[in-house]
Amino acid sequence: MANKIGSISHRSQQFKDIYAHAEKGLRQLLQLPDNFEILFLSSANEIWERAIQNTVEQESFHLVNGSFSKRFYEIARELGCRAEKHEVSFGQGFDIDNLEVPGSAELVAVVQNETSSGAATPITEINKIRDKSNPEALVFVDAVSSMPHPAFDYNQLDAVYFSVQKCFGLPAGLGVWILNNRCIAKAEAMQAKGISVGSYHSIPALLSKAKAYQNPETPNVLNIFLLGQVVAEMNKKGIDIIRQETEIKAQLIYDYLATSQNFEIFVQDPAHRSATTIVANTKVSSAEVIKKLAPFDMVVGSGYGNYKEAQIRIANFPTHSTSQMQALVYKLQEIFG
Amino acid sequence: MANKIGSISHRSQQFKDIYAHAEKGLRQLLQLPDNFEILFLSSANEIWERAIQNTVEQESFHLVNGSFSKRFYEIARELGCRAEKHEVSFGQGFDIDNLEVPGSAELVAVVQNETSSGAATPITEINKIRDKSNPEALVFVDAVSSMPHPAFDYNQLDAVYFSVQKCFGLPAGLGVWILNNRCIAKAEAMQAKGISVGSYHSIPALLSKAKAYQNPETPNVLNIFLLGQVVAEMNKKGIDIIRQETEIKAQLIYDYLATSQNFEIFVQDPAHRSATTIVANTKVSSAEVIKKLAPFDMVVGSGYGNYKEAQIRIANFPTHSTSQMQALVYKLQEIFG
Numbered sequence: 001m002a003n004k005i006g007s008i009s010h011r012s013q014q015f016k017d018i019y020a021h022a023e024k025g026l027r028q029l030l031q032l033p034d035n036f037e038i039l040f041l042s043s044a045n046e047i048w049e050r051a052i053q054n055t056v057e058q059e060s061f062h063l064v065n066g067s068f069s070k071r072f073y074e075i076a077r078e079l080g081c082r083a084e085k086h087e088v089s090f091g092q093g094f095d096i097d098n099l100e101v102p103g104s105a106e107l108v109a110v111v112q113n114e115t116s117s118g119a120a121t122p123i124t125e126i127n128k129i130r131d132k133s134n135p136e137a138l139v140f141v142d143a144v145s146s147m148p149h150p151a152f153d154y155n156q157l158d159a160v161y162f163s164v165q166k167c168f169g170l171p172a173g174l175g176v177w178i179l180n181n182r183c184i185a186k187a188e189a190m191q192a193k194g195i196s197v198g199s200y201h202s203i204p205a206l207l208s209k210a211k212a213y214q215n216p217e218t219p220n221v222l223n224i225f226l227l228g229q230v231v232a233e234m235n236k237k238g239i240d241i242i243r244q245e246t247e248i249k250a251q252l253i254y255d256y257l258a259t260s261q262n263f264e265i266f267v268q269d270p271a272h273r274s275a276t277t278i279v280a281n282t283k284v285s286s287a288e289v290i291k292k293l294a295p296f297d298m299v300v301g302s303g304y305g306n307y308k309e310a311q312i313r314i315a316n317f318p319t320h321s322t323s324q325m326q327a328l329v330y331k332l333q334e335i336f337g
Numbered sequence: 338m339a340n341k342i343g344s345i346s347h348r349s350q351q352f353k354d355i356y357a358h359a360e361k362g363l364r365q366l367l368q369l370p371d372n373f374e375i376l377f378l379s380s381a382n383e384i385w386e387r388a389i390q391n392t393v394e395q396e397s398f399h400l401v402n403g404s405f406s407k408r409f410y411e412i413a414r415e416l417g418c419r420a421e422k423h424e425v426s427f428g429q430g431f432d433i434d435n436l437e438v439p440g441s442a443e444l445v446a447v448v449q450n451e452t453s454s455g456a457a458t459p460i461t462e463i464n465k466i467r468d469k470s471n472p473e474a475l476v477f478v479d480a481v482s483s484m485p486h487p488a489f490d491y492n493q494l495d496a497v498y499f500s501v502q503k504c505f506g507l508p509a510g511l512g513v514w515i516l517n518n519r520c521i522a523k524a525e526a527m528q529a530k531g532i533s534v535g536s537y538h539s540i541p542a543l544l545s546k547a548k549a550y551q552n553p554e555t556p557n558v559l560n561i562f563l564l565g566q567v568v569a570e571m572n573k574k575g576i577d578i579i580r581q582e583t584e585i586k587a588q589l590i591y592d593y594l595a596t597s598q599n600f601e602i603f604v605q606d607p608a609h610r611s612a613t614t615i616v617a618n619t620k621v622s623s624a625e626v627i628k629k630l631a632p633f634d635m636v637v638g639s640g641y642g643n644y645k646e647a648q649i650r651i652a653n654f655p656t657h658s659t660s661q662m663q664a665l666v667y668k669l670q671e672i673f674g
Contacts, residue, residue, distance in 0.1 A: 200385075
């Protein structure tokens with residue numbers, strides 16, 4: 001607040017420095033190749049819309065296994081796109097070996113971590129999608145609630161996006177879109193054909209300002225500043241340690257859930273269990289679980305949608321320390337067995 | 338921060354209460370009629386885009402007298418709209434009596450307060466636009482940097498919008514769109530015809546969530562909370578006093594500028610001078626003015642675009658007290674004469 005972050009001009013040098021700090025920090029943290037750019041938008045919802053507007057002329061293809069992957073599919077259709085989907089049950093992962101991707105799909109969307117169900121797609125499976133698709137198709141990966149945990153192979157995807165209110169522990173209101181030269185070329189080619197790719201937040205418009213460390217509109221300056229600070233802290237710790245800790249903490253939780261009298265791991269296939277959003281069926285209602293944890297300043301989420309009462313969701317983000325997660329496990333065990 | 342505003346769920350009752358508090362406070366402050374709704378978006382840029390997508394099938398008409406009114410016109414064209422404009426010089430207002438609005442225009446855009454030049458359109462002039470237009474046309478008013486000062490006649494307009502980083506003194510990242518049943522009906526009629534009006538941020542999508550005090554996406558929760566707090570403070574003071582104070586402070590500044598050796602009021606016609614963003618030509622460079630005020634913790638802005646060095650812009654927002662503005666005048670007088 002002392003630096004007046006809340007009121008500086010988004011055209012000032014001070015803002016450009018803030019933007020560059022966040023951008024360069026993320027680039028280091030995620031070990032991004034040079035052919036990838038980082039764009040700041042308002043939400044993952046907005047990124048879904050901009051992705052369709054900017055990279056799909058006719059048809060997209062969506063791997064759906066929960067509420068968020070389904071929403072991307074629906075948004076594509078609302079925008080007039082001929083979207084197709086391959087849907088599996090809530091809580092299941094995908095069998096990419098036996099998947100058929102339509103050759104006409106220009107964008108193939110896969111969710112690495114489905115926040116609603118706690119099902120994750122292993123990186124090894126994501127890496128098979130490109131070969132299953134038309135060579136021109138763009139592979140879009142949703143890592144809204146898992147980034148920076150997944151160690152992506154950036155040769156096997158064209159875009160990945162996340163929201164800062166999940167693993168980065170920040171107030172909501174900023175979506176980060178990481179995309180490569182192939183996405184940019186597609187947007188430019190569509191624009192050259194006279195197709196509208198939007199206005200102030202088209203890929204070309206965002207990119208032309210991003211090169212000067214700015215946004216077209218007055219952006220969420222405070223959140224870009226805070227993201228830079230959090231990412232700098234993460235870089236001090238190092239991405240390898242963050243990933244290792246995330247996995248150790250996830251193991252703690254899953255080990256407890258597997259032996260609990262009250263809880264049951266929801267995602268059946270161990271290879272498809274999320275490390276960052278852990279979902280369990282619960283015999284007592286989620287409301288009861290939340291209420292009983294409250295006096296200890298511990299928070300778990302209720303289930304998503306229809307599973308609101310019958311499931312809990314445990315966030316395992318870098319901001320949660322190993323001892324906090326261990327304390328949560330002890331407390332759950334003590335209260336619910 | 339004690340209430341964990343940064344991390345609450347945007348589907349929780351706590352968030353709905355925050356949203357309702359901001360919404361009801363604004364409704365009271367602006368004395369909105371019941372046929373107007375309030376929607377929360379990311380920026381005024383976004384509101385421009387959503388306005389075109391949701392309420393214009395073919396043609397919009399834009400009164401242009403500066404960078405922001407021109408940008409709305411450009412965005413309409415980028416979205417494939419047949420946009421027309423009536424343009425006057427930078428720093429001038431509009432002569433509505435002699436204006437011809439094309440009968441085919443579905444949306445007529447006027448900027449009440451052009452942030453780039455400090456030219457304002459008097460309410461009495463805005464009130465003439467409806468009669469000049471096709472009865473079906475929607476009148477869209479930009480009050481980004483003046484709301485809540487203008488005492489609009491809501492019978493004479495269909496939508497008005499503003500950004501919270503101006504008169505509400507908040508961090509950037511929230512645009513507020515106030516629109517009536519005519520705008521909603523137009524969006525619904527377009528949707529019924531099979532025209533895409535966008536996805537998660539179409540008027541119908543925003544509205545269906547707004548009715549339950551929520552947003553379709555995870556919004557900028559912190560800013561909606563802060564807006565509610567600032568608006569509650571403003572309501573305690575009362576809109577009449579805020580408007581009166583704004584005018585007194587503006588008079589202080591304009592009176593000084595009129596007699597200064599170094600500065601000169603930029604907007605010629607007194608009736609067209611903004612009360613909230615006051616622009617002056619300066620003999621010494623704006624950079625020099627800014628530098629000489631810095632030790633006294635006083636801030637003015639440089640001119641916009643090509644006028645960066647040759648003009649200064651003085652913000653006169655409700656957050657600036659009369660004594661602060663008087664102190665600024667004394668200091669400018671002391672340093673620059």
